[in-house]
Amino acid sequence: MAGCWDERLYKNSSVVSLTGFEGEIGKLTAYYAYPEATTTEMKTVIITGNGVSPRDVRQDAELNVEQTMDLSVLSTILISEKTAEDDIYKYLDGYFRDANSPITSKLAIIQGDLKPFFEVSEDKQSTAGEYYDRFITSLEENSMVIPYTLQTASTIIFEDAQDLALPYLKMGEEKHPKAEGMALFSGRSFTGKTLTIDEGVLLNILNDSLGFATRISYLYEDSPVTVRINKSKRKLNISENKIEIPLKLEFILSEFPDDNLDKTSVKKELEQFLEKEIEKDMKEVIKKLQEANCDAIGLGRSVRAFHPEWFKKDWSEHFSTLDISPKVDVEIVKTGILE
Template sequence: MAGCWDERLYKNSSVVSLTGFEGEIGKLTAYYAYPEATTNEMKTIIITGEGVSPRDVRQDAELKVEQTLDLSVLSTILISEKTAEHDIYKFLDGYFRDANSPVTSKLAIVQGDLKPFFEVSEDKQSTAGDFYDRFITSLEENSMVIPYTLQTASSVLFENAQDLALPYLIMGEEQHPKAEGLVLFSGRSFTGKKLSIDEAVLLNILNDSLGFATRISYLYEESPVTVRINESKRKFDISENKIEIPLKLEFILSEFPDDNLDETNKRIELEKFLEDEIEKDMKEVIKKLQEAKCDAIGIGRHVRAFHPKWFKEDWNEHFSTLDISPKVDVEIVKTGILE
């Protein structure tokens, strides 16, 4: 037998689970976080590298560690928002040229300096990358961000019919990372425009990329109302310069102290209220997408596939000029545990 000719032991490597970039090509800084076991505890070590390119900064970082950096179990990549204003793929290219690099890593854009986002992981019991991986996964499950991995995000970067919308993280007042919404890309660069968490949930509905739980809250006649999506159906009605997005939303009522929904008129009124509010807010989301020239909904893919004569190669520009309107149909299918 050949034996373990390709064996790589963890004890011989510094296994990095979290990395990140700030700066730009030519003057770049990267951070690498990996766990180190002591006799009493497991702690996180943070190494900084500087150089002109992502591969150069990694080589610089390896000059400061006793073992080779191993990125084969990399969970998360953080990128500064200033860095994301440049061609983001330049910072990701190296991961696809190394056979040991995973393509399932999560991506997030962060506000300000990267270092605090790494330092906060030093007190966590899990590895730094796993902490952010679970954090972003929980946002995906609640439809607060669009689920992307390194592989799926990079495929969109090479796509001229759809654009990225990546999680946006800030450092909260208690020195704990906080999700602030989504950052919008046009092509391969961050546009400087963002969506709030509430707007991100609506984008997930428009994008048909719902997680396990999708909740929307409003104030109805001074009474709070929260609904959870039971089922969502989306279509596109496309003409040359006008696109309508019919949405059929089935809701489960999660919160409504006003009650009295056994009255038919009351239920109809509430459904009409939700239709109007969601439509209005979705129009605002679409307006922001068009201002950013960011087709995060993937309308371009649908047009190119089913209406190729109306697809334009400069889709970002064309997308920003289209008449796009959502049409929401709401039905409350369940109002509580027993109904």
């Protein structure tokens, strides 16, 4: 028998769970966070590396650790917004060339300096990467960001018919990471434009990539109304310069103090109100996407597949010139626990 010829023991390595980049190629800084056990506690160690490329900064960081850094269980990669304005693949290429690199790592774009996002993890009981992995996963489950891993994001990076939209985080006033929305990409570069969290929910509906729970809230005649999507059905009506997106949304009512929904007229008025507001907000989301030349909805894929004669090689720019209109049809199918 061959035995454990490829055995790699964690005790012999500094197992990095979180990494991040800021700066630019030629003058790059990277941070690495890994857990270290003492006789009394588990703490997070943060190592900084400087160099001209992602592989060079890792080698520089290796000079500051007593054991070789192991990135085989890397959970999250954070990238500064200024760095992401360059070709983002330059900073991810090395992970695809190393057989030990995981392809399930989460990605996020960071507002401001990167170091505070690493320092905040020092007080967490879990590893730094696991903390951000759970943080981003919770956003995905609530349909606030589109779910991407290193692998799925790379397929979009090389796709000429769809663009990336990654989680956008900032440091809150209480020195705690906060989800700010979604960072919009055109091709491989961050455009500097973002969507809010509420707009991210609408983008997930348009993208047909809903998480476990999708909630939308409005103020209806001075009364709060919150609905949760029970079922969503999206179609695309494509012509040469126009794309219509009919959406059939079934809602469960989560909050509505006014009630009186046993009256058909009240229920119908509420449905019409939701249709009007959601359609209006979706148009604003599409407007922002077009201003950023960011087809995060993936309309280009459908155009290329079913109407190749209308597909343009410079799709991101062509996308911004199209007449794109959502058409929302709302039905409230459940108003409470018993109904």
